[in-house]
Amino acid sequence: MAARRGGPGGVGLLRKELSSLLREPMVIAMIVLPFIIYASMGPMMGGLVKQVSSATKLQGVRAAVLLCGARESPLAALLAEAAARSLNASLLRGCDPFAVLQRGYNVAVLVNATAPVPRLSVYVAGELSRLMRTLTLPEAVVARIQHGLAPRSHAGNVTASLYVVLAGKTWRLSDLNRLYGAATTLSYAVLFVVFPAASLGAAMLGAEREERTLEVLLSLPLPRSRIALAKMLAALVAALLAAGSAIAGLLYMAHSASTASSGGEVAAAGAAPVTDILRYYGPGGLAAYAAAVALEALFAVTAAMLIGLFASTIRGAQAAASVVSLPVLLPAMILLVGVPATTLFALVPYSAATLAALAPLTGPEPAALALAAQAAWTLAAAALLVRALESEVAVTGPETVKRLLSRLRGRRRA
Amino acid sequence: MAAPSPVLHVEGLVKVYPGGTRALDGLSFTVSEGEVYGLLGPNGAGKSTTFRIIATLLKPTSGRVVVDGVDVAASPLEARKRITYVPEEVGGYRRLTGMEYLRFVVSTYLRARGEPGRIGEALEEAVELTGLPREVLEERKMSDYSKGMKRRVQVAWALAVRPRLAILDEPTSGLDVEASYELRETIAEYARRHRVTVLLSSHNMLEVETLCTRVGFIRSGRLVAEGAPAEILEETGARNLEEAYMRLIAGSGRG
Structure with a gap:
């Protein structure tokens, strides 16, 4: 009987294709990793929403309204009383919002009656560990005052200047938002370097094994440390070129969008990340950030090369290397919520670039500590790699893994 | 004598x-x-x-x-200056030409042995030993080489550096x-x-x-x-x- 299309032969072929695909480490990684990435973002997104929500509802806010020069303007006095009522805040006389914040209030609203038109200034005591709440709170305070003045209208006519006092510095909210945007951009830009770095690192030794050149290379009269260093630097250069290409492409895309627009707004938006980065980071800050990125990329290359020693194919090595590159997402994701208060964060691999990006906010100390820690991690990984290359693992790595896996399978069967 | x-x-x-697995037992x-x-x-x-x-x-x-005279376990780098090794599974860098590969290996050996002046001569000898036309070595990537050609390249350098x-x-x-x-x-x-x-x-x-x-x-x-x-x-x-x-x-x- 002639086999029908999609009959047993077809099923057999499909089974063979699926069996081959689903046993390929790269495919397994493609299936498993997206879940891990998105699921691990859950707590961060939850924390972010919670901070925005608590700021909008003014939860945990202890506010004071300061009336400065009230005698000159009865209107200002009325405004101050209304603001205090809306915020359920204490009404104080004085002109120094910083002194008020130091007394334990976390919001100080200054009604300045010395100007021809009473002017509102909102000062919020910011928290690095709750950046989202800090960035949301000033506008939430103004919205509540507007609602108090004109309950039925969402668009009150009160204008206000918004400030955040953070780590001893006073920021205009608009400046802080732009700096946060620049820091986030820099924090995510590391991904452009670390992902190709890990992939290239894994391929460096994987390719030698796949092309059957590893044993000859290791038998040459070269110190293994020199082999490791040459491969690390070559992968780093290629990763930096890949990142440079991606960033140049994105900038060109932004530039194209800006020149295509007739108005200046899109042009300004397209150039904003670059101009903000140049504005908030001096040469020293940018050098620290570049050093952090290079150290993180070198760490990814080295750790991926170590993993690549145990893989028999390039694709297997690259799939396994995602283990060393994915954690780079964490500091960037954590930044969505805020900067962890603990110094332990600075000691974790891949936190250096994020902390260098945050240096204008936090001061240089956390970034310096993170840079030193990242350098130590990178050196440790390099030392481990040289040690591994000097040992038999360089030759027997894949067999070691196979033996371990078969032992595990044997134990499971038993 | x-x-x-x-x-x-x-x-x-x-x-x-x-x-x-006991691979060697007192050899x-x-x-x-x-x-x-x-x-x-x-x-x-x-x-x-x-x-x-x-x-x-x-x-x-x-x-x-x-x-x-060199104990290979005690002084591996010194030993490697004296040894060339071509494994059974013959390979070659896919993106390099045969000549680039020969140049890399030959110069690595001779520099390590403190004989950089002999690189050119040893390289010529390696080229001759491969028995392959020079243009094949210079122009074609090793990914295009047959197993026999790769083997000839490997054996050629392994002898030409005079280990x-x-x-x-x-x-x-x-x-x-x-x-x-x-x-x-x-x-x-x-x-x-x-x-x-x-x-x-x-x-x-x-x-x-x-x-x-x-x-x-x-x-x-x-x-x-x-x-x-x-x-x-x-x-x-x-x-x-x-x-x-x-x-x-x-x-x-x-x-």
Whole structure:
């Protein structure tokens, strides 16, 4: 009987294709990793929403309204009383919002009656560990005052200047938002370097094994440390070129969008990340950030090369290397919520670039500590790699893994 | 006449892999200067493990290997300056031309040995030894090379840098009759002319008979017989090395 299309032969072929695909480490990684990435973002997104929500509802806010020069303007006095009522805040006389914040209030609203038109200034005591709440709170305070003045209208006519006092510095909210945007951009830009770095690192030794050149290379009269260093630097250069290409492409895309627009707004938006980065980071800050990125990329290359020693194919090595590159997402994701208060964060691999990006906010100390820690991690990984290359693992790595896996399978069967 | 000095001295070599496999079980042999020594035995007998230990890729569980007076476990880098090693699985960098590869390997050796002035001469010699047209070496990437071409490139540099010991693991494996013959001739002629000491393995007994000045039969990680091919034939009463092999290895049961 002639086999029908999609009959047993077809099923057999499909089974063979699926069996081959689903046993390929790269495919397994493609299936498993997206879940891990998105699921691990859950707590961060939850924390972010919670901070925005608590700021909008003014939860945990202890506010004071300061009336400065009230005698000159009865209107200002009325405004101050209304603001205090809306915020359920204490009404104080004085002109120094910083002194008020130091007394334990976390919001100080200054009604300045010395100007021809009473002017509102909102000062919020910011928290690095709750950046989202800090960035949301000033506008939430103004919205509540507007609602108090004109309950039925969402668009009150009160204008206000918004400030955040953070780590001893006073920021205009608009400046802080732009700096946060620049820091986030820099924090995510590391991904452009670390992902190709890990992939290239894994391929460096994987390719030698796949092309059957590893044993000859290791038998040459070269110190293994020199082999490791040459491969690390070559992968780093290629990763930096890949990142440079991606960033140049994105900038060109932004530039194209800006020149295509007739108005200046899109042009300004397209150039904003670059101009903000140049504005908030001096040469020293940018050098620290570049050093952090290079150290993180070198760490990814080295750790991926170590993993690549145990893989028999390039694709297997690259799939396994995602283990060393994915954690780079964490500091960037954590930044969505805020900067962890603990110094332990600075000691974790891949936190250096994020902390260098945050240096204008936090001061240089956390970034310096993170840079030193990242350098130590990178050196440790390099030392481990040289040690591994000097040992038999360089030759027997894949067999070691196979033996371990078969032992595990044997134990499971038993 | 004084006995030729030993270039390779293997003494009581034992190798137990982490899984418990005992690949070598007290292997001992010596190879003198200018000899072409064939290590013969079935797959899994321990030949490649021996070669890898001599080439400093694996560490012995116990025992000692001395190459040209250098203990390979104690001074691996010094030992590697004296040894060239071509593994059984022949390879080559896909994106490099044969010439780029030869230049890299030859210059690495000669610089390490403090003879950078000899790089050009050794490179020319390697090119000649490959027997391949220069334009093929210069213009074509190694991904385009056949197995035989890759093997010729590997053997060429391994001889041209004039090592104290060249280790060739099954140098003609997988090659057709003509390619095997040519490569065998190259090795024999070069070793004779420059007194390069060669340690090789092969499953082709005709090759061993024509190429090797001395052979050692290895089974289950131990040497079971050793001598010049003529001596082996005399001792075993065999008509050729293949028959001797069958009597010494297969006849006594595989380990």
